[in-house]
Structure formats: C-alpha cells, structure tokens
Amino acid sequence: MKPFLTAATAALILAAGLARPHAVAAETVQAAATAARERINIDKDWRFAYGHADDAEKDFRHGLRPFFFAKAGYGDGPANADFSDMAWRKVDLPHDWAVELPFDARGNTNHGSKAIGHPFPENSVGWYRKVIDIPASDKGRRIALEFDGVYRDSVVWVNGHYIGTEPSGYSGFRYDITDYLNYGGHNVIAVRADATTEEGWFYEGAGIYRHVWLTKTDALHVAQWGTFVRTTVDGAKARLDIDVTVDNDGKAPETFAIRQEVFAPDGRKVAEGETTQLTVKAVASGDFTSTVTVDQAQLWSLETPHLYRLRTTILTNGVVSDSYDTTFGIRTVVFDPDKGFFLNGKNLKLQGTNNHQDHAGVGVALPDGLQTWRLKQLKSYGVNTYRASHHPPTPELLDEADRLGMLVIDEHRMMGTTPEIRGQMERMIRRDRNHPSVIIWSLGNEEWALEWNELGTRLAVEMQADAKRLDPTRRTTVATSGSGQGVSLGADVIGFNYGAQHDVDAFHRAHPDKPAMMSEEGSTLTTRGIYFDDRAASHLNAYDRQGRPGNSLSIEEGWRRVQERPWMSGMVIWTGFDYRGETTPFGWPAISSQFGMTDTTGALKDTAWYLKSVWTQKPMVHILPHWNWAGREGQAIDVRVYSNGDTVELFQDGKSLGRQTLVKDSHLKWSVPYTPGKLTAKSYIDGKLVASNEVVTTTDPATVTLTPDTTNLKADGADISVVWVNVTDKAGRIVPVAGNRVNFETSGPIRVIGVGNGDPGSHEADRPAERHAYHALSGWRSLAINSLDGGPAVADTADTATWRDPTQWLPPEAQPPATKGLVLRGQFARPVLTPGGVITLYIDRLGEGQTVYINGVTVEPKTVDGALVVDVDPASLKDNNNLAYVFATPEGGVQGLYDRSVGATKWGTLRVTTPAAPWQRSVFNGWAQVIVQSTGQPGKATLKAVSDGLKPAVVAFTARSPS
Structure with a gap:
C-alpha cells in the first residue's frame, strides 16, 4: 500500500531532486505541511x-x-x-x-x-x-x-x-x-x-x-494498513468489498464521508462510491465496509500481473481529511485437495524456492533494486513461487512480486497465541493482505515442540482462526517436518518439509479433504562450478543428488514425485539462493550454505538449469561440467545434459557421441574421456534442431570483463546496478577455473556497496568499512582565570591538584564568583593505532574565544557542522597526554557547563579510525559480482576493475536526475 500524496506535495518533492515521491527527506517538506497525508522516507x-x-x-x-x-x-x-x-x-x-x-x-x-x-x-x-x-x-x-x-x-x-x-x-x-x-x-x-x-x-x-x-x-485518518480490498470474480465482473479502519485521534467525535475510487492498470477510473454520515468517537477507531463493482475486470496472473489502485478519501464537511492509496489485484486462488493449486481457475504447479533475505556483499540491507533483481533471477529459470522463510519479507519485495507476477507464501516467524506473538502475526497480515502475490499465510515452520502433540494441533487451530478473522480470503498452512500428529492436523493446508521424511500418500488417504504442498524439498548440497568434492575447501560437486539420503530427495526426484501426484499443489525447493550460515555439512571455516539453486550472488548453479529445462518452455539445452581438466587427460568425465527438447545429441570436437531420448523431467548422461577441446550438445523437437550449447577448454586468463545489468541509474542515492565480474581468455571465454583477485575503483557519482563471489569457503570481506574506536577523556579539572590567556595553566607541566573537579556538584551558595575566563583540562592515554589509522578529536563549542592545547601546544581546530575538529598528529602524543581549552566563562559557570555536557561527553571525544580495506574480490571459478549504487548526484561515472597480469575493464554509467 502506498499512501497518496497530493499534487502539490509531489511537486515540492520532485523539485527537491529526489527520485520517488514517497522517499523524501524530512527537511524538504516543510512547505508542504498542509497536505492531508505525507509519508516521508x-x-x-x-x-x-x-x-x-x-x-x-x-x-x-x-x-x-x-x-x-x-x-x-x-x-x-x-x-x-x-x-x-x-x-x-x-x-x-x-x-x-x-x-x-x-x-x-x-x-x-x-x-x-x-x-x-x-x-x-x-x-x-x-x-x-x-x-x-x-x-x-x-x-x-x-x-x-x-x-x-x-x-x-x-x-x-x-x-x-x-x-x-x-x-x-x-x-x-x-x-x-x-x-x-x-x-x-x-x-x-x-x-x-x-x-x-x-x-x-x-x-x-x-x-x-x-x-x-x-x-x-490529520487527526481523522485511515489507520496504518487500514484498508482491505476483498475481490470476488463473477464472469467478466468483479465485486470489491472494501474494509476501512478509520482512526480518530482527536478529542471530539467526528462525522465524515468515505469516498472510494478504483483506477484500472492504465490509470482510468473504473468504479467509485461514497458512504456518508459515518461517525467515530473521540480517541477511537471505526470499521466501515462498502462495495463497488468493476466491469471487464483484468485479472492479476503470472503472465499479466495487472494491478489496480484504490483511492480512499475521508471528507469532513466536504474537506479532505485524508487520502490513502491501496494497490491490489483481482484474482482467484484455490488449493484443492484432489487437483492441487488453481490461479484464476487455471490448474498449475507451484514451482517455488524458499529464500532467506541476505545477498552477497550487502547482507540483509538490500536496496529495493536488488529485491527486483533477485526476483527476476528466480523467474529466469521458471520459479513462480517465493516462500519467505522464515519470517515476513520486506514490503518492497511484495511490491515487486505484485508487479512481476510472482506468487508468495508469506510466513509468520513463530507459532503461539500470546499477545506478543499474536500481535506480530496480525501486523504481518494487515500489512500484506492487499498484495495479490500473497496466496497463503504460513503460520509456522518445523515447530519441533509442537509437531507430535495435541498442543500443536490446538495452537495451529487457534492461529488459523486469528488469521481467518483478519483475512477470510486466504487459506493458511504450517510447514512441518513431521506429519500425522500435532500442527499437521490443525493446518488448513499441509506443508510437507521433505518427502523422504513423510508418507505423503498415507497422509493424503487419511486426510482427503486437506490440500497439500511440498513446502521444502531438496536440501541438495552443491558448489557452483565444482565437479569433484574438495572438502578441505568446503566445496561439494554440483551434480544433482540427494543431499541428505533418507531425509531429502534430489531436485529431479522431488519434482518428478510432485508431478506424479495431481493433488500435490507444488514444490518449494530449499533454497533459491545460497545464504550466509547453516553451513551443512561443514562447520568452520565454511561460512555459507550450499542448498541454493544459485550461489550467494545469484549466479545459476547447474540445478537451476535443470529446473529451467522442466519449468520453462523456451527451447534450451545445458551441458555440465566445464571442459578444463588439465591433469585428467584420458580420464572419464561424467557429462550430463539438461534440455526441454525430446532428444539430444552430444559431440566431442565435432564427432557424435550418440543421440539420446530424454525422459520427461529427467536428464541425459554420457561418460566422456577428457581431452582438451569442445563438447557440443544439440537439442531436437520432432527431429528439428531447436537449441545448442557448448563447453570449450579455455586458454589462460587474459582479461577482466564487467557486465552490468544496467548503466543508467537514477540519481537518487538508492538505485543500483548489479555487475558480473568475469575473467576471460584471449577469445573472450570465461575461464571456469580462474581465481584471480580483482580490485575495484569508482569515479563520479556512484559507489560500490558490496562484492561477492559465491565461494562458501571465502573469508574475503563482502563490505569493507572503516571502524571507529572511541576513547573517553578523563581526569577533568577546571580553573577560573581573569583573562583568555591560559598562561601557565595550559602548560604541559601545569599542576592541577588544587583545581576544581567540574563534574562535582556544588550548591549555589558554594559556587565561586564568575571570572572572565575558564580553563578546562582533561587527559587521555596514547591510543593504539593500526597502520593507516587516524586520530581525531571532536569538541563542542564550550564558550567564546575557545582555544585548544594538546600537551601545552596550541592546535588549530577545523569547524565542522558547528563543532571543533582536530586532526591529531600521532607523533605528537606521549603515553599520557593532556588536553586544555581556554574560553570565556559560559552562562551558569562551571556548573552550567557540566549540566549541558551530557556526562562530559561534549567536552571531547577522541576517535581512532581504522580505514576500510580496498574494494576487491577474487573471482570464484571465473565469476564474481560487484554492486554499485548512485550517490544522489547526477553525472557520468565509471567502474574500473584491475587484476595483476590481466587487461583491466571499465564500464561507464550515467546517473540521471529524476524527471
């Protein structure tokens, strides 16, 4: 939901040079304070x-x-x-x-x-x-x-x-x-x-x-997440039942009207209605419902994700008190216990991946553009369902899923019915229930203390009732590792985590009225570009196989079992992306999982190519492994091919190794003795060549290449470009065994915000950052003087034993007479400094004519944001150092000076800065990734990649002012 901004407010925001009307700094909107509603980033x-x-x-x-x-x-x-x-x-x-x-x-x-x-x-x-x-x-x-x-x-x-x-x-x-x-x-x-x-x-x-x-x-306004559009499709029409919660934070009852306007995907107003003479008491909320009809409704689907907009306006005596926009879609969702999942009456399988929210280089702090990029990467190999595991996703991910056409399983963090847990679930549902992408609420995941007992059933039933109260239009599920008891009996739609851990057929026979899906399957363990295990490096071969025999299936096995069961709604693979942590089967020094269909950067693994062969229609063929096997000449290499054709022929250096017929949802396999050269796979449908793919033995690394997903950025300080980094040979082919380290430099209005390479054993920094240590100053003493000349009081050898302790409170009658000037003196030990480290002293302005002395020597501070900043020369420091200020006695004397000091912290902070390491990353099997972001200024920019002994690469960007 994106609250409405008036045209006047939007004009002020755009005039400020910012990218999005709802992402405006607070300081730029003062002139727009009369707007009915503002939502300011x-x-x-x-x-x-x-x-x-x-x-x-x-x-x-x-x-x-x-x-x-x-x-x-x-x-x-x-x-x-x-x-x-x-x-x-x-x-x-x-x-x-x-x-x-x-x-x-x-x-x-x-x-x-x-x-x-x-x-x-x-x-x-x-x-x-x-x-x-x-x-x-x-x-x-x-x-x-x-x-x-x-x-x-x-x-x-x-x-x-x-x-x-x-x-x-x-x-x-x-x-x-x-x-x-x-x-x-x-x-x-x-x-x-x-x-x-x-x-x-x-x-x-x-x-x-x-x-x-x-x-x-205004005091009278739509509550946070206060609208809910419930759609009912009736032929070409759709009925919209619109619920609105109105908060009245004023001190008197209010009488008002609610106007509802519906705008089609092309911006045309297609329905409207108004309800008058509504009332809500003072400091209270009211719930109101109205109904409108949309003719010739355009349904939201995976292929055509049509989005409507509802504008809810509250009018008091004809004056707008609030205006609030809600994005929604019109569609039908059915989980059928016999036939599986239906969207708009069309039966389809959920082709899903589970996903944690971190990404290489940026951790969990993903820019909005990276949410978009990740969803597109999933869609590129046929994913149509995103399970947010195991917590509510960021709102921007759901916005993008709505726009791109991606189904979402929206998941609550923890099962329970306490006020805190109930409140968290309610916030999730109220926030997300207008998103057409959200098809089901997941109330929990593998709650082991609840899976085999009556308490689990009870809690699942209670939580389901809460969810239905908040949203009667969607079903609920619980993802369970144990079925037949506990939460699985209370779940509305059963989510099986790993088919090998359940007798899904027996459960279906016992509970024929309960729809089902594979909420997790796979847990395969593969490292991108690795085809022989190297456990010392935390690397596992990329061939699809059971990751945990007896507990999970291979990707291929899991999908085939789902396809064989029409009542199974689909399969959600664990996981779409590798993620930091959960380093099964390794501990330290591994630092990433290896469950993903892509690595942590989003680079596709071979299992993603398998899914592309069974989840997409465009003709394709893919060969694994690569063909760089120096030292293995003559040894048989396991060569596999994925394709959505019906036959595939494999060639080695132009010689046919035979044509094979592809069993549906399967793969083909050859055993090929290695000799340097080329393998080519040709895919056919009904005897017609439809796709081909080759792997070639490369020569030595020669060049760094950069491939950005875009070179045009909005100059908003938020827009990003995801850049692939590759090491190629002289012929421009990616060297699949390259590990060269690459350094990155930028010029112009862009910055690097993260780097990664997908190596689960790499300890290189994803996001180097400067580190600050703060050293408190102590031993404060003050001396009243009759001039602003510190004289002997600021000398390095001055004896402060008889000076006043300015942190010690004195009653008013004991305060000494005010003098013209004051000396404030503290001390600090020599801080530990790493190579390249910087020492900086920060001081508030304590009084007029303030001068600063370190070890009796005058220093000249800079003025930064009204404060005094001293760049301290480390060579001037001793084991113990003194700091002295001389200034005109401020109002309130020493007592007032301390009262305003926040525990003397304003009298000085010594900061020791360890500079950030340079931006660099080794490619892993020829690949790495760098993410660049605009700084907020328009202009031309470049990203340069340099590696010893290789030809460098430069890519140019343009950061454009918002139009």
Whole structure:
C-alpha cells in the first residue's frame, strides 16, 4: 500500500531532486505541511556507532543516569537528546552492520561465523541517531515513526523520551510520536539495536536494515494498513468489498464521508462510491465496509500481473481529511485437495524456492533494486513461487512480486497465541493482505515442540482462526517436518518439509479433504562450478543428488514425485539462493550454505538449469561440467545434459557421441574421456534442431570483463546496478577455473556497496568499512582565570591538584564568583593505532574565544557542522597526554557547563579510525559480482576493475536526475 500524496506535495518533492515521491527527506517538506497525508522516507543521514552489550561504560554510559528509566525524558547516553554524536560515522539506511564484521572461528557457523553474538559484546550492539526538523505548521497533525524492520531487540527514544521496545527482528512497527515533538525545531531520534541473541538459525544481519518512514496525517485518518480490498470474480465482473479502519485521534467525535475510487492498470477510473454520515468517537477507531463493482475486470496472473489502485478519501464537511492509496489485484486462488493449486481457475504447479533475505556483499540491507533483481533471477529459470522463510519479507519485495507476477507464501516467524506473538502475526497480515502475490499465510515452520502433540494441533487451530478473522480470503498452512500428529492436523493446508521424511500418500488417504504442498524439498548440497568434492575447501560437486539420503530427495526426484501426484499443489525447493550460515555439512571455516539453486550472488548453479529445462518452455539445452581438466587427460568425465527438447545429441570436437531420448523431467548422461577441446550438445523437437550449447577448454586468463545489468541509474542515492565480474581468455571465454583477485575503483557519482563471489569457503570481506574506536577523556579539572590567556595553566607541566573537579556538584551558595575566563583540562592515554589509522578529536563549542592545547601546544581546530575538529598528529602524543581549552566563562559557570555536557561527553571525544580495506574480490571459478549504487548526484561515472597480469575493464554509467 502506498499512501497518496497530493499534487502539490509531489511537486515540492520532485523539485527537491529526489527520485520517488514517497522517499523524501524530512527537511524538504516543510512547505508542504498542509497536505492531508505525507509519508516521508527518512533513510538518509543517520549517525551510527557500536555500543557494547555488557559494559555500560563502553555503551556510552547508557543506563547509568539517575532516574534513567524511572522518569520520562531521562534517556541517557545516546538516548539523551543533547548527546554529542559528531564523532559517529554517517550512514544511510538500510544498514546491516554485521556484514561489515570479519569472519571469526568463535562466531556461530549457523550465522555465517561473523564476529557477532555473545562472544563479541563489542560488536553486538549498534546505536543510530538522526535529527529531523518538524515545522510549527505541523502542530495539530498526527505524526508517527514507522520502522519496516530492525534486527533486533530495538529500543526507540525521541527527544530523550522512551517510546517503545520491539523484540522481533522482522516485524514492522509504528510509534505515534506526536506528543513528544518540538514543533518548529529540531528533534532527535535514537535507536539502540541489540543483536546478541539470535532469532533464527541462519545469517540475520544487524541494525536498521529496512526503511524508516515519518508519516503525517490529520487527526481523522485511515489507520496504518487500514484498508482491505476483498475481490470476488463473477464472469467478466468483479465485486470489491472494501474494509476501512478509520482512526480518530482527536478529542471530539467526528462525522465524515468515505469516498472510494478504483483506477484500472492504465490509470482510468473504473468504479467509485461514497458512504456518508459515518461517525467515530473521540480517541477511537471505526470499521466501515462498502462495495463497488468493476466491469471487464483484468485479472492479476503470472503472465499479466495487472494491478489496480484504490483511492480512499475521508471528507469532513466536504474537506479532505485524508487520502490513502491501496494497490491490489483481482484474482482467484484455490488449493484443492484432489487437483492441487488453481490461479484464476487455471490448474498449475507451484514451482517455488524458499529464500532467506541476505545477498552477497550487502547482507540483509538490500536496496529495493536488488529485491527486483533477485526476483527476476528466480523467474529466469521458471520459479513462480517465493516462500519467505522464515519470517515476513520486506514490503518492497511484495511490491515487486505484485508487479512481476510472482506468487508468495508469506510466513509468520513463530507459532503461539500470546499477545506478543499474536500481535506480530496480525501486523504481518494487515500489512500484506492487499498484495495479490500473497496466496497463503504460513503460520509456522518445523515447530519441533509442537509437531507430535495435541498442543500443536490446538495452537495451529487457534492461529488459523486469528488469521481467518483478519483475512477470510486466504487459506493458511504450517510447514512441518513431521506429519500425522500435532500442527499437521490443525493446518488448513499441509506443508510437507521433505518427502523422504513423510508418507505423503498415507497422509493424503487419511486426510482427503486437506490440500497439500511440498513446502521444502531438496536440501541438495552443491558448489557452483565444482565437479569433484574438495572438502578441505568446503566445496561439494554440483551434480544433482540427494543431499541428505533418507531425509531429502534430489531436485529431479522431488519434482518428478510432485508431478506424479495431481493433488500435490507444488514444490518449494530449499533454497533459491545460497545464504550466509547453516553451513551443512561443514562447520568452520565454511561460512555459507550450499542448498541454493544459485550461489550467494545469484549466479545459476547447474540445478537451476535443470529446473529451467522442466519449468520453462523456451527451447534450451545445458551441458555440465566445464571442459578444463588439465591433469585428467584420458580420464572419464561424467557429462550430463539438461534440455526441454525430446532428444539430444552430444559431440566431442565435432564427432557424435550418440543421440539420446530424454525422459520427461529427467536428464541425459554420457561418460566422456577428457581431452582438451569442445563438447557440443544439440537439442531436437520432432527431429528439428531447436537449441545448442557448448563447453570449450579455455586458454589462460587474459582479461577482466564487467557486465552490468544496467548503466543508467537514477540519481537518487538508492538505485543500483548489479555487475558480473568475469575473467576471460584471449577469445573472450570465461575461464571456469580462474581465481584471480580483482580490485575495484569508482569515479563520479556512484559507489560500490558490496562484492561477492559465491565461494562458501571465502573469508574475503563482502563490505569493507572503516571502524571507529572511541576513547573517553578523563581526569577533568577546571580553573577560573581573569583573562583568555591560559598562561601557565595550559602548560604541559601545569599542576592541577588544587583545581576544581567540574563534574562535582556544588550548591549555589558554594559556587565561586564568575571570572572572565575558564580553563578546562582533561587527559587521555596514547591510543593504539593500526597502520593507516587516524586520530581525531571532536569538541563542542564550550564558550567564546575557545582555544585548544594538546600537551601545552596550541592546535588549530577545523569547524565542522558547528563543532571543533582536530586532526591529531600521532607523533605528537606521549603515553599520557593532556588536553586544555581556554574560553570565556559560559552562562551558569562551571556548573552550567557540566549540566549541558551530557556526562562530559561534549567536552571531547577522541576517535581512532581504522580505514576500510580496498574494494576487491577474487573471482570464484571465473565469476564474481560487484554492486554499485548512485550517490544522489547526477553525472557520468565509471567502474574500473584491475587484476595483476590481466587487461583491466571499465564500464561507464550515467546517473540521471529524476524527471
């Protein structure tokens, strides 16, 4: 659902040079404050720093202030609105700090062995802060913060006031912050995320990894996710039953009208209706339903994903109070216990993949464009169903699934009926129930404590009833590893995880009224481009086979079993993409799973080519393995061919090795002695050549090549291009055994945001980032002086034993008389500096005429954002160092100076920066990937790839201003 923006608001946003009307920085919309509704993206320009999970001193003294959690507005450390974060790193959201961390043998291999979790308290807490301006004209409106997802256990403060806690790392959440804002002034948002505790058994990332929004509405408005369009198809017509929840946050009852307008995919208005004399009490909500009819309805389908738009307008005395847009589709979905799945009355098999949400290089902080790219990559080999395992997906993925024509199994995180768990499921369903791509709600996955007992049945039935109350149009499922008892009996549609673990036929006979699908199948273990096991390198051969005999089937076996059972709705493979963590069958040093049909970069494995042969219609043929086998001359190589033809002939250096007939949904196999040269496969249908493929022995690596999916970017700071990196020989053929390291450089308004190569054993950095360590200054002493000349007080040898402790409170009657000037002096030890490291001192302006001395020597600070910044020469430091400031005595004297200092943090922060490593990646079996993103400025840009001994590659990009 995308709330409506008025034309005036949109014009202001576009004039600001931003890409999308709903993705506008808060500072650009002050003149548009009278709009009925604004939804403003506030992803840009946050400050970030690592806190500490165990040590409050290292967590910026958070939680140590008296009355911290006893009194409103007493947020401390970074939660204090006056805390100085000038030394913190600037980041844009979405942001995943875990992907920036190194690999470590102490890390959990299920989470990709990243240096995060209980052994790493210094890496497991992250702080985010942002300042937004709220115009005075917004007073009287309702203003809310909306987070699409924070991993995890997040706490939010606004202007030092505690707002709320969200334990889930996957549920979107919203806080109305109207009452806490400074209208006509600055407002500070602080977020603390603690990723110490894991929520899943796979890489989950850390931080604010999804979008954040600021929503402004009238007091009378459509509630968050407050519309639901239920469609009923009747011949060429469709009836729309429209439910609307209206919130009245005002102090008086309201009488209003609701106008509903429906717009076709081409933008034409095709239906409308208005309901008047509706009422809702003060500080209450009301639910209202209306019905309209659409003639000549265009159905949403995989081939024609037609999308309609509903505009819901609330009018009070003829004046618009709110206008809210909802995207929806018209289609029918049926899970039949005898005939399987039907979309719009057409029987089809679910050709699905399970997917976690991380991607090589960026972790879980995927730009919207990468969501699109991944879905297209799945569709390229015939996938029509995406199971979001095992949690609700990001909203943008569902938006794109709607647009591209991809079915979605939308999954709740954990089974249960407590208020917290029920609330998370309700948020998922309310958020996602207008998406035509969503065909079923998955209420849980392999809940082992519930699969074999009556409690599981009870909880499944209760959760199903909750889901039906929220959405009576869809069925529910539970994915289970054990059937016949527990949750499988309470599930509406049974989801079998792995056919070898169930007697699916016996279950179907016992429960003939229960539809079924293979919610997980495969778990095959393959490494892209590897055809002989190399377990020392965590590499497994790419031939399709049972990954866990007795527990799962090969991809081919699984699909054939589904095809043989018309009552089975389809098969959802574990998984579409490799993902960080769950390194079966290895532990350290493996860091990625190998279940995927593609690797972590989305490069297709051979199993994806098998699926393409049985899931797509365009003629194709694919040979595996490659034909570079130096040292294996004369040895027989297992050669396999996938095709959707009916016969295939294989040639070696032009000589036929025989033509074979392809059994439906199967593959062909030859045993071929290796000699350098060429293998060619030709596919035929009814004797006619329809496709061919070849593999050739390459020569030595000669060139780096770059292949971007686009070279035209929107200059919005968010748009991306996914670039394949290959090493090729002189003939331009990818060298399938190449492992050359490639360095990347950019110029112009683009930046690299991630690199990867799909190697499950690689410990190269996906996303190198600078690391900051913060060193507190201590031993503060102050001295009142009668001039602004520090004199002997700033000397390196000055004795401060008799000076005042400025952190010590004195009653008013004990305060000394104010003098013209003040010396404030602290000390710090020499910080540990890595090669290339930088030491920087950040100081707030404490008083007029402020001068700075380090070890008695005057230094000249720079002024950055109104603060003083000193680049410290490491050669000037000693084991113990003193820092002195001289300035005019500020208002309130020493006591006032300390009261405003947030525990003396504004008096100075010493930051030690370890610079980021260069952007580089070794190709793995000839392949790697780099993701580039626009910086927000228009212009020409280049990406250059350089590798020792190889010809470099350069690709040009254009970043264009939004039109």
